[in-house]
Amino acid sequence: MAVDLSHGPDVAELARRTAEFVRDHVIPVEEEHGGVVSSDDVRERLQRAAKEAGVFAPHVSAEFGGHGLDMRGRAAVFEEAGYSLLGPLALNIAAPDEGNMHMLEAIATPAQKERYLRPLASGEVRSCFAMTEPAPGAGSDPAALTTRAERVDGGWRINGRKWFITGAEGAGFTICMARTSGEPGDAGGATMFLVDGDNPGLKVLRHIETLDESLYGGHIELEFDDCVVPGEAVLGEVDQGFRYAQVRLGPARMTHCMRWLGIARRAQDIAVARAAERRLFGSRLGDLGMVQQMIADNEIDIAASRGLLLRACWELDQGEHASQSTSIAKTFCAEAIWRVVDRSVQICGSLGISGDLLLGRFLREVRPFRIYDGPSETHRWAIARRVLRHHERVQSGRS
Numbered sequence: 001m002a003v004d005l006s007h008g009p010d011v012a013e014l015a016r017r018t019a020e021f022v023r024d025h026v027i028p029v030e031e032e033h034g035g036v037v038s039s040d041d042v043r044e045r046l047q048r049a050a051k052e053a054g055v056f057a058p059h060v061s062a063e064f065g066g067h068g069l070d071m072r073g074r075a076a077v078f079e080e081a082g083y084s085l086l087g088p089l090a091l092n093i094a095a096p097d098e099g100n101m102h103m104l105e106a107i108a109t110p111a112q113k114e115r116y117l118r119p120l121a122s123g124e125v126r127s128c129f130a131m132t133e134p135a136p137g138a139g140s141d142p143a144a145l146t147t148r149a150e151r152v153d154g155g156w157r158i159n160g161r162k163w164f165i166t167g168a169e170g171a172g173f174t175i176c177m178a179r180t181s182g183e184p185g186d187a188g189g190a191t192m193f194l195v196d197g198d199n200p201g202l203k204v205l206r207h208i209e210t211l212d213e214s215l216y217g218g219h220i221e222l223e224f225d226d227c228v229v230p231g232e233a234v235l236g237e238v239d240q241g242f243r244y245a246q247v248r249l250g251p252a253r254m255t256h257c258m259r260w261l262g263i264a265r266r267a268q269d270i271a272v273a274r275a276a277e278r279r280l281f282g283s284r285l286g287d288l289g290m291v292q293q294m295i296a297d298n299e300i301d302i303a304a305s306r307g308l309l310l311r312a313c314w315e316l317d318q319g320e321h322a323s324q325s326t327s328i329a330k331t332f333c334a335e336a337i338w339r340v341v342d343r344s345v346q347i348c349g350s351l352g353i354s355g356d357l358l359l360g361r362f363l364r365e366v367r368p369f370r371i372y373d374g375p376s377e378t379h380r381w382a383i384a385r386r387v388l389r390h391h392e393r394v395q396s397g398r399s
């Protein structure tokens, strides 16, 4: 099949309008707040402006108020939104809400879509996704899942502890992954539950202090303490949670790459502007060979990231799992985006370290991306195992 990485004029126009909206409405707010906002007022103001500009929720279907972009379309628009740390929040395409909307559209019942997806897509509520647990529970290895849900009259009772749950405090609902059969270490037996934010069994234990701060609502440690939910709270089928997690995680990895690619481009633009104006050793900074090398390497990393990302998006748009291509793209993008922001800081010298530019903030924000959505090592391990399995299949076919 021919690989088609293109998108139509409608997407190009939406990407152009998104870029304009981010430049005119979002960057001034980002600069005012140093890239970090925690106020619902600011979030709502940004989202109202995005609705007025006609760029809100580009990923959800028209039925839920969006533009219904496929993954390749999202790549073009999300990168423009990601040019500011607050662009994704304004467009309602920030993590974890955007991945949750994607999954709810794919697997929720019509009643669950009305109750959870509709208010999430309109920005009326936020959500979170609770998978990771403190050791010895689920992390890079989801099969280590320890949180349990047991059947009770009319529903389920969930017990367990989760941490690093982005946006959990104040979320309208949590999608919780809990074990409904088997033991920690078993590859199956997980179920996803929709837990309302006001459920008395759902407790916020603490805000975890982290290097990054721009993802709205921070990262939270949560406890499910005899948390009882009705039977209709099951998302998808019982015991199929790990399968559904792939529906969310593959595309969510790619949308993280798209948004952070926007920040990489912004960092490069800041560095290039500095290299063009700053004079030292009798020439422009940008005329010095080693600086030119950093500028060129940034361009190469940005272009290569975009290429790998689009290829994975095309596979996802064909309905494929795209496990290998999303792992490859995620690993490369997370590392390349870090390199671009780091080189941009270097080009700007002490100014790059200072709070006068947002580069230092960008550096802190992109570092954790090499850990969440699968650490680079987990992806490299999975990539190599698939290659070896393929080799074995080819060999056994020959013999």
Ligand SMILES: Cc1cc2nc3c(=O)[nH]c(=O)nc-3n(C[C@H](O)[C@H](O)[C@H](O)COP(=O)(O)OP(=O)(O)OC[C@H]3O[C@@H](n4cnc5c(N)ncnc54)[C@H](O)[C@@H]3O)c2cc1C
Pocket (backbone or CB within 6 Å): 096, 128, 129, 130, 131, 132, 138, 139, 140, 141, 163, 164, 165, 166, 167, 210, 212, 219, 368, 371, 372, 373, 374, 375, 376, 377, 378, 381
């Ligand atoms: C900023 C941030 C936001 C997050 N948001 C959420 C969220 O909203 N919801 C949620 O459920 N989780 C969230 N997480 C958690 C994230 O998904 C986990 O951190 C990630 O899955 C890794 O798990 P872990 O931290 O337990 O690391 P561990 O599983 O303890 O892994 C530690 C290290 O082991 C190494 N490693 C892993 N696999 C291999 C391998 N196969 N071979 C060799 N070495 C390996 C890697 O270097 C890895 O960093 C977030 C994390 C961060 C940092």
